[in-house]
Each structure stands twice: as C-alpha cells, then as structure tokens.
Amino acid sequence: MTKPSTSPASARGPADHDVRDQIVAAATEHFRLYGYEKTAVSDLAKSIGFSKAYIYKFFESKQAIGEHICANCLREIENDIRAAVDATDSPPEKLRRLFKTAVESSLRLFFEDRKLYDIAASAATEQWPAARAYEERIRMLLRDVLRLGREREDFERKTPLDEAAAAIHLVMRPYLNPLLLQHSLDHTAEAPALLSSLVLRSLSP
16 A cells, blocks of 8 residues: 655645745644644744745645644544554454544544644644545555455455545544544543444445
8 A cells, every 4th residue: 555745745845845844844843832823923033033025935824734744644644544454354343443533543642742733633623735635545455455455355346445435434534534533532431432333234244
C-alpha cells in the first residue's frame, strides 16, 4: 500500500529549504500557545526574525502554513492506523484495528494537543485539501482491506467493492473526521468495537 506525499501544493520555495522548517516550527508553537485564529503571519515573522514578505516566499498564506501543519497531524494519525492494520494478516482483524486505531489516535491528538486539533477541525470544516486527501487515503486503505478479505473469502463479494468501501467509510466518518469526532466523545470507548462488529457481520460471505 503506497503512502503518497504530504507536501501541500500551496507551499512555496525549495522543499528542502531550512527556512520552511523554521516557519513551520514557529507556526506550530504559536498555534499551540495561542490557537490558529489568534496567530497572524506577522507574529510568526517576528518570532523568527523574518519579514512577512520573506515568509510569503515560502507560503502563500496563513492557511497554507496551517494546512502544512494539519497535514503533519493527519499523517501521524494515518501512520498509526497503517501500522496497526499492517501488524496482522487477518482481514477481519485489520478492519477491527482500523476502526479502533483511528479513534484512539485522533483522541490522543484531541486531548494532548487541542489547539493543533482545532486546526484539523477547521480544515475539515472548510474542506482544506489536506483534510480531503486524508479521508480519501483512509477510504482507499479500507478498500484494500475489503479487497484482501474477498480474495481470502473472509468477506462477501456480491456488493460492488467501491460501494461497500464507501458505505463503511460513512459508518466510520464520525470518528475519522476531526470536526465530527468532538461531538461523539461520549461514545468513543465502545463505538469502535460495536461498529466494526456490525460491519463484519454485514460482510460475512
């Protein structure tokens, strides 16, 4: 399963330029302390001793910086999910772990780094490319698990693969989408096991 690049298209300048890393590091710290909405590009420029104009050589807007950070946060969650899924050969267990780890990793970001989590929630609300790409990669990972399960005769084959993947993704979405997850906190302890068990029963051949 391939892992596409996370570099946002809105980033400017050489990809390996140290200044971009400085800008992202300063922005991440400011967003952690003050929140995304309360941080201006001028604040970031002042903290690293650059002019706003120089920062704009690397990022076209504050949102572009936020999207880069958001992509990093979502990549951490995705990496956790992929590691859990890859750690077992059983397609049903892969599906259970996909549900479970998606919730656990998202909750860890929610509780440990709430202000960065709020960036991810803003990205989901405004449909930033980083958020859309994350959801699509998880949907494709889910599709790969379903296909493997069909090949091994663990899952039914009557439902078109894309239709089954889309339906299961909709079941998972309240616990994958940062904006929706914060409204589902009362159910996060039992939801992954209950939902994955229900989905697995529906996939029985």
